[in-house]
Amino acid sequence: MTITHHLDDATLMSFAAGSLPGTLAAVAAAHVSMCSRCRAEVAVHERMGAALLSEIAPQKLEAQLQPSAPSAGSGDVRQLQPIERMIGGQLEGVRWRWIGPGLWHRPLACTGGGALQLIKAAPGASVPDHTHGGSELTLVLRGALVDETGTYKPGDVADLDESVQHTPVADSGVGCICLIANEQPTQFRGALARLMQHWHGL
């Protein structure tokens, strides 16, 4: 997987700081799990966190801590990839909901406000024109997505400012499945899009 579109430095910083809103953090974690370049950047951002932690004015501890023998198995690390964890299984098993010509989606549960959803678009279908309330992250999982800013392939993430209005179109050959996080509920433009939004609670 050759990844050419990465997370913005500011997004990586908030992610490493643990202060990226939940829906965005979910997509950022998914991208970082696939992208060695962004993993290396996160490690540098974490160094900044460590340096800031070292400078913090300490708070006196009330109690001593007496550890027992290290517990067996406690060093286990979680193996699940973020994507599978979020959708509760494989991408192939997703139950899609029709939202318009050549378009399906699957809202995903995510606390912390905003919206997290999988979108499936048929070849050539355009994802409804929308602006962003706050930040948006789009991670391509299958196929390809094309918009004014370039072509996005699996593993690529579109990390766009709220000032950017874009009209992504699924690749004409293979279509696209992507994971989209919005800091705010998505606002689609146009009467039909708004009607669809009303029907489907997008």
Next chain:
Amino acid sequence: MVGLFFAPGTGGQQPPSAYRGIMADLLRRVADQADPAAFRELYEAFGPRVKAYMMRMGADPGTAEDLAQETLLAVWNKAALYAADKGSMTTWVFTIARNLRIDRLRREVPWQELPEDRLAEASAEALPDEQLAEKERQERVRLALSELPDDQREVVVLAYIEGLSQSAIAARLGLPLGTVKSRMRIAYQKVRTALEGMQ
């Protein structure tokens, strides 16, 4: 801006960075011999700062102390997996504290434990050269952060220590979101530049 910035050393204790070299040895004793005395030293070095971090994130003192204990217990339990040659001990403690904080204080989307590959590649001994290089990297990061202008440092501290999202920082400081993002980018690039040739 009063109270936002740290006053290093005001707690009357040495920051962990002051005895960084010893930290790796203490951790080694914890990993190899489950040495309670070595663990107590680690606890006293990191615990008060992790507690302070949790309080800055909004935890009451009791909860903050519990989370500090949990953080250091994770160090105790996972010491054998820690790879001293892959990242600093302080960075490791920071990531554990951060993950616990997200888990307990925010209850949002689960954070993927990122240092996994670091842990999986743990080696038996950190080479002395690498320990020196690590010390140098930490020093450069510390220096780069100390040289940030106040407006950039403020944004960085709000993100890392107050746990504020970019939108929340923008609202707090009365700035456009784009300004917050660009200050973060510039601050990061300075740290990145300071580390050039060291990675």
